[in-house]
Amino acid sequence: SQKIEQNSEALNIQEGKTATLTCNYTNYSPAYLQWYRQDPGRGPVFLLLIRENEKEKRKERLKVTFDTTLKQSLFHITASQPADSATYLCALMGGNNRLAFGKGNQVVVIP
Amino acid sequence: DAGVIQSPRHEVTEMGQEVTLRCKPISGHDYLFWYRQTMMRGLELLIYFNNNVPIDDSGMPEDRFSAKMPNASFSTLKIQPSEPRDSAVYFCASSLNGEAISGYTFGSGTRLTVV
Numbered sequence: 679s680q681k682i683e684q685n686s687e688a689l690n691i692q693e694g695k696t697a698t699l700t701c702n703y704t705n706y707s708p709a710y711l712q713w714y715r716q717d718p719g720r721g722p723v724f725l726l727l728i729r730e731n732e733k734e735k736r737k738e739r740l741k742v743t744f745d746t747t748l749k750q751s752l753f754h755i756t757a758s759q760p761a762d763s764a765t766y767l768c769a770l771m772g773g774n775n776r777l778a779f780g781k782g783n784q785v786v787v788i789p
Numbered sequence: 790d791a792g793v794i795q796s797p798r799h800e801v802t803e804m805g806q807e808v809t810l811r812c813k814p815i816s817g818h819d820y821l822f823w824y825r826q827t828m829m830r831g832l833e834l835l836i837y838f839n840n841n842v843p844i845d846d847s848g849m850p851e852d853r854f855s856a857k858m859p860n861a862s863f864s865t866l867k868i869q870p871s872e873p874r875d876s877a878v879y880f881c882a883s884s885l886n887g888e889a890i891s892g893y894t895f896g897s898g899t900r901l902t903v904v
Contacts, residue, residue: 719897721882722893722895727892774847
C-alpha cells in the first residue's frame with residue numbers, strides 16, 4: 679500500500695540552528711513532492727514544490743532535497759527562528775490526481 | 790482575495806443530527822477538495838470537484854457523507870446522520886489545476902465535534 683511517513687516526534691531545536699525533517703514514501707512514483715506548513719487552528723499553507731529531476735530547491739531559509747532512489751525528501755530550515763515553530767507536512771500526488779499528505783512533523787524552536 | 794472561506798469554524802452537534810459544512814473557494818480556481826484531519830489518520834482526501842463536477846469521491850467514508858458544488862463559488866459537505874467518530878477538522882481547499890503545481894490553498898477548517 680502507499681505510505682508517506684514523517685517522524686511523529688516533535689523536533690525541539692535551538693534558535694539559530696538548522697532544523698531537518700524527513701519524509702519517506704512507499705509505492706509512489708511522484709513527478710514532484712510538496713511541503714506545507716500548518717499552524718494550530720489553521721489550514722496547511724503551501725511552501726514549495728520540488729520536481730523529480732531537481733535534487734535541491736531553495737526558498738529563503740528553506741531548503742528541500744528530493745532523492746527518488748531513496749524515496750526520501752529532506753526539509754531544512756536554516757537559522758531557525760521561534761516564528762518557524764509549526765507542523766510541516768509533505769505531500770505527494772497519487773493516482774487520479776489525489777494529493778496525499780504525511781501526518782506532519784512538529785518543529786519547536788527554542789529562543 | 791480573501792482566500793478559501795469555510796463556515797462555521799466550530800460545530801458541536803448531537804449524534805444523529807445533520808451537519809452541513811460550507812466552503813467558498815478562491816475565484817478562478819477550477820478544483821475544489823474536501824479533506825478531513827484527525828490525529829490518528831492525518832489529512833485524508835474525501836472528495837474533489839473539477840469545474841463543479843465531482844471527479845473522485847472514493848475517500849468518502851460512508852453513504853452518510855455527501856458533497857455538492859452547485860456553482861463555482863460554493864460547495865457543501867453534509868453528514869447525515871452524524872456520529873461521534875465523525876469528529877474531526879474538515880478542510881476545504883482549492884487550486885488552479887488538478888496537478889497542484891502551485892499548491893493547494895486551504896481554508897481555516899471547520900472543527901466538528903459530535904457528542
